[in-house]
Amino acid sequence: MDRSLKARLEARLGSQLRGSVYQRGDETEIRVDPGSVPEVLTVLHDSVDLHFEILADLAGVDTGEVMQVVYHLWSPMTSDWLRVIADGISREDPRTPSATFIWTGAEWLEREAYDMFGIVFEGNRDLRRIFMPPDYTSFPLRKDFLLPDDAARSPGAGVRHVERAHVPADLADDPAAGIRRAPVS
Amino acid sequence: MATAAGAAHPWATSPSGKSTAGRQSTDDPRITLDRQVGAGLYEPIPPYPTRTEREGEFYSLGDGEMFLNVGPHHPATHGVLRLVLKLSGEQIVDVDPVLGYLHRGVEKICENSDYYHVIDQVDPLEYISSLFQEWAAVLSFEKLMDVRVPRRAEYIRVLSGELLRVASHTLYMGFLALDLGGLTPILYGFIERDEIVEMLAALTGARMLFNYYRIGGVNGDLNHEFMSRLGDWMSRAARQTEASAGLLNENEIFVRRTRGVGKMDRETALRFGVTGGNLRAAGVPFDVRRAHPYSVYPELEFNIPTRQEGDSLARYLIRVDEVRESIKIIDQCLHGMPDGPIMARLPRLLRPRPGRAWGACEGPRGMMGVYSISDGSDQPFRFRIHDPSFVNLQTVPTLLPGNLLADTMAIVASLDPVMGGIDK
Numbered sequence: 337m338d339r340s341l342k343a344r345l346e347a348r349l350g351s352q353l354r355g356s357v358y359q360r361g362d363e364t365e366i367r368v369d370p371g372s373v374p375e376v377l378t379v380l381h382d383s384v385d386l387h388f389e390i391l392a393d394l395a396g397v398d399t400g401e402v403m404q405v406v407y408h409l410w411s412p413m414t415s416d417w418l419r420v421i422a423d424g425i426s427r428e429d430p431r432t433p434s435a436t437f438i439w440t441g442a443e444w445l446e447r448e449a450y451d452m453f454g455i456v457f458e459g460n461r462d463l464r465r466i467f468m469p470p471d472y473t474s475f476p477l478r479k480d481f482l483l484p485d486d487a488a489r490s491p492g493a494g495v496r497h498v499e500r501a502h503v504p505a506d507l508a509d510d511p512a513a514g515i516r517r518a519p520v521s
Numbered sequence: 522m523a524t525a526a527g528a529a530h531p532w533a534t535s536p537s538g539k540s541t542a543g544r545q546s547t548d549d550p551r552i553t554l555d556r557q558v559g560a561g562l563y564e565p566i567p568p569y570p571t572r573t574e575r576e577g578e579f580y581s582l583g584d585g586e587m588f589l590n591v592g593p594h595h596p597a598t599h600g601v602l603r604l605v606l607k608l609s610g611e612q613i614v615d616v617d618p619v620l621g622y623l624h625r626g627v628e629k630i631c632e633n634s635d636y637y638h639v640i641d642q643v644d645p646l647e648y649i650s651s652l653f654q655e656w657a658a659v660l661s662f663e664k665l666m667d668v669r670v671p672r673r674a675e676y677i678r679v680l681s682g683e684l685l686r687v688a689s690h691t692l693y694m695g696f697l698a699l700d701l702g703g704l705t706p707i708l709y710g711f712i713e714r715d716e717i718v719e720m721l722a723a724l725t726g727a728r729m730l731f732n733y734y735r736i737g738g739v740n741g742d743l744n745h746e747f748m749s750r751l752g753d754w755m756s757r758a759a760r761q762t763e764a765s766a767g768l769l770n771e772n773e774i775f776v777r778r779t780r781g782v783g784k785m786d787r788e789t790a791l792r793f794g795v796t797g798g799n800l801r802a803a804g805v806p807f808d809v810r811r812a813h814p815y816s817v818y819p820e821l822e823f824n825i826p827t828r829q830e831g832d833s834l835a836r837y838l839i840r841v842d843e844v845r846e847s848i849k850i851i852d853q854c855l856h857g858m859p860d861g862p863i864m865a866r867l868p869r870l871l872r873p874r875p876g877r878a879w880g881a882c883e884g885p886r887g888m889m890g891v892y893s894i895s896d897g898s899d900q901p902f903r904f905r906i907h908d909p910s911f912v913n914l915q916t917v918p919t920l921l922p923g924n925l926l927a928d929t930m931a932i933v934a935s936l937d938p939v940m941g942g943i944d945k
Contacts, residue, residue, distance in 0.1 A: 361664050362813070363879060390807065391794045392881065393890050395905040406892065406905075408879050410812065417813065417879050441794035444915045452628075462575040467621035467944060470569050476629055 338364065338416045344386060348379050354423060365419040370405070370432040373422050380409060380418070381438050387413050391439040396449035400479045403430040403455055425455065427478075434459035452477035579617050585609055589926070593622050597700045597930045600940025604917070604929070611926050616918045623944035631904040636662055636736060636871040639904065643891075644730040646906065647942040650689040652682050653884035654906070654942070655734040660815060660880030661891040662736045666873040673861040674738035675817045680854040681721060681733065682882075683847040684751075687758070688717040689885035690840045690847075691765060693937050697837055698769055700930040701778050709765045716754050723747040737865030743858075755855075758848050766841045779833035783920040783932035786831055793919075794912045797887025798839040799936055803831035809883040816882075821853050833935035840937075843885075872899050886910050886937050908942040 341364055342357045352372045358365040368376050380388040388409035397404040403425035409418040425432050434457040435442040446457040447466040454475040457463055465472065474481055571577035582588070592603035601622035607615040627646060631639045643658050644651040656678065663670060670678075695710025718728045723746040725733040733740050769775045785795070790803040800807055808825045810818040826842035828835040873895040881890040887909025896902040913936045920932050 360876070361667075361878075363664075363877075365877070389791055390796070392888060393879070393892060393905070393907040395892055395903075395907075397894065397903050397905075408890065408892065408907075410807075412812070415813070417881070419877070419879060438792075439794055440789075440792045441912055441915055444911065445794075448911075462573050464572040464576060465621075467624040469621070470572070476626060477632075481629075 337362065338414045341414045341416055341418075348383055348386060349376060352376055359416070362416050363419055364414075364416045365421065367421045367423045370422040370425050373405075373420075373435070374433050374437065376420065377407070377435055377438055380411075380420070385413060387411050388418060391435070391442060391445075392417065394435065394442055394445035394449065396453035396455050396477070398427070398453055398477065398479045401427070403427055403453060405432050405449065405455060407435065430455040431458060433457070436460050451475070454478070576617075579605075579607065579615055582607070583609075583614075586614060591929065593619075597934065598940075599696065599934065599938055600943075602914075602933075602938065602940050602943075604933070606921075606926065606929070608926060613921045613924055613926060613929065616921045618914060618917055620944055623940050625945065627945050628904050628906060632901055635899045636873075636901065639901065640734060640736075641730070641732040643906065644732055645941060646908065646945060647884065647886070647889070647910075647939055648729055649692060649939055650685050650885045651729065652678075652685050652731055652733060653882055653889050655731070656682060656882045657880055657884075657889040657891040657906075658893075659734045659736050660882055661878045661893045662871075662873070662880075664878035664880055665876055665893055665895050666736065666867075666871065668737045668865050668867065670738055670816075670865060671862045672817065672859045673742075674863045674865075676854050676858050677739050677743065677863065678734060679816055679818065679821070680851060680858075681724060681731075681739075683850045683854070684717050684721060686885045687762075687844050687847045687851075688714040690844045691762075693840055693885070694765065694769060694837065697779075697833075697931075697934045698775060700934040701775060703769070703772070703775065706765060706768050709768065713761060713765065716750070720747055720750040720754065723750060735864060736871065737867045738863045742863050751851075751855075755848075755851065758851075759845070762841075762844050762848065766844075769837070770841070776834060778928075778931050779837060779935065781830075782833045782924065782928050783935060784830070784832045785916060785920060789916070789919065790831070793916050795887070795916060796909050796912065797884070797937075798843060799836055799887065799913050799916075801825065801827045802835040802839045804829045809881050809888050813881065815880075820857070821850050823847075823850050833931050836935045836937075870899055872897060881907075884909060886939065886942075887913060906945055908945065910936075910938040910940075911943045914938045914943055 337359050342359060345357050345366060352368055352375065354367040354369060380386050388411040390410040392408040392410050395406045397406055402423065405422040405425065407420040409420065422432055430453065432455060434446055436459060443460060443462060444466060446460050447463060449455050450457065450463050451465045451467050452475060571580055586607055586609050589606045589608055590603065591606060592598040593601040603619040605617040605619060606613055627642055631642050634642060639658055640655050643654045647654045691710040691713040695707030698706040721731060722728045723744065725731040725740065785803050787804045790800050790805060796807065804827055806825045806827045811825055823846045826839055826846065828839055875895055875897045877894045879890060879892045881888050889909060890907035892905040893901045894903040917933060921929060924932065
């Protein structure tokens with residue numbers, strides 16, 4: 337855990353941070369608004385004392401309530417991985433700025449996030465599906481996309497109590513609803 | 522031949538069969554076949570309106586240009602990769618890689634299986650070096666659960682991992698030569714790999730999809746057969762490596778076809794997020810084993826070979842150097858192997874508290890990462906796999922233009938993509 341990184345991040349980013357800097361193990365986590373992602377990433381990449389030069393990963397996340405885009409960055413100036421979470425992207429119309437203006441390699445990673453979650457990255461010049469066929473219409477990694485054999489939907493759900501934990505978000509109020517409902521075809 | 526982008530196309534589905542619409546066709550099959558042949562079965566023009574500006578720009582032909590479809594079934598694409606090349610004469614003007622033929626939705630499957638099951642779900646991704654994919658997953662889960670791995674287990678992980686890295690790199694050297702027309706090195710490469718794979722089969726019980734690492738340790742302790750095979754191999758490993766490297770390093774055809782081809786400079790490599798040997802060949806000494814140490818790598822002595830040229834030859838030579846370093850690490854593991862347990866004590870049902878963890882390790886192709894989110898249940902809420910080949914392959918549209926068609930394979934093979942990992 338790099339305590340000085342926390343101080344540097346707070347000094348550089350200050351008001352753009354949403355909540356406080358969270359540190360655990362060898363990871364430092366900050367949350368920002370999707371709108372401020374370009375400025376934040378530019379500061380992280382260009383500042384001499386931060387210098388996050390490698391984009392280790394870009395992932396989409398569907399929390400069931402909002403969409404998030406998660407960036408993992410590596411810098412020679414710290415021993416921590418930095419996780420930047422662009423939080424609070426609407427699920428109905430997920431839009432967020434692209435990171436391709438710094439890391440060209442974000443292009444395919446964003447295409448993948450678009451393919452799997454439907455998150456539209458504004459500024460990505462080639463935002464089309466990358467894995468699924470062009471005439472495909474769903475976004476498979478969203479939490480409301482259920483597999484036909486999803487444990488929570490299946491008639492056997494509830495036999496093992498652990499499976500109740502994974503009742504889909506839309507059924508969360510009434511765990512029994514998923515058991516009565518027929519499996520999704 | 523090619524028609525303008527977006528024009529009505531007699532055959533309404535993609536020639537690759539990726540489209541789902543064509544499968545419900547009620548047409549007379551003979552007529553359909555006739556239409557397919559008539560329209561040019563291998564037409565790369567997308568039969569749908571182009572979706573982005575870049576796609577439209579790519580699929581419109583300039584004067585004297587033509588398309589050539591390489592793959593998805595082509596022996597030199599290392600799996601089912603389709604490269605649509607835009608050619609002017611024999612020179613490549615632009616490339617559009619088409620992925621997804623091997624997409625199995627492993628991330629979704631992992632989100633619906635419990636933490637123990639995830640490890641064998643991720644095995645078939647990087648089928649040439651599956652231990653590293655397991656390693657990234659268990660690293661991430663161990664962080665999520667605050668598990669301390671016994672030192673002996675860490676040593677066994679490093680030992681088996683480095684063995685597999687040698688196997689993967691020797692295969693890489695062989696395939697690179699094979700794609701350039703040399704048949705001999707691949708035979709030597711397979712001999713070497715087979716010895717290692719048999720050795721690992723004695724340790725793990727499987728030849729390719731090992732399912733060996735566990736959250737908190739490894740599945741089985743070192744056994745007699747593994748150790749005797751390993752000792753046997755170690756006695757000649759260094760010599761054998763030099764012999765196989767000597768086949769290519771001083772081969773004039775090989776050197777001429779790879780030197781100065783597919784140059785990737787330092788800045789491009791960093792901007793693309795390229796990792797592994799491809800990044801180190803461009804002069805950046807980034808290796809997760811040193812850049813962000815995990816396991817017992819801080820205790821081991823080894824170098825991070827780098828080169829400045831950034832061409833196909835440099836990427837090949839980096840691998841040769843890495844094999845030498847790996848043999849050094851294996852030697853140190855054998856001498857420093859501690860006694861003790863090989864598994865941490867864990868409950869049967871793993872339910873980590875809600876949280877997020879990113880675990881990354883250095884695979885033969887670069888940084889393997891896994892980002893997992895727990896919601897407190899026994900299944901990961903989100904399981905994200907970062908595959909190095911996916912990012913490395915993305916440089917192809919930058920590296921290929923300007924080169925000759927025949928150099929396509931010298932460049933793509935030197936990046937060492939494994940389609941199983943790319944398509945997830």
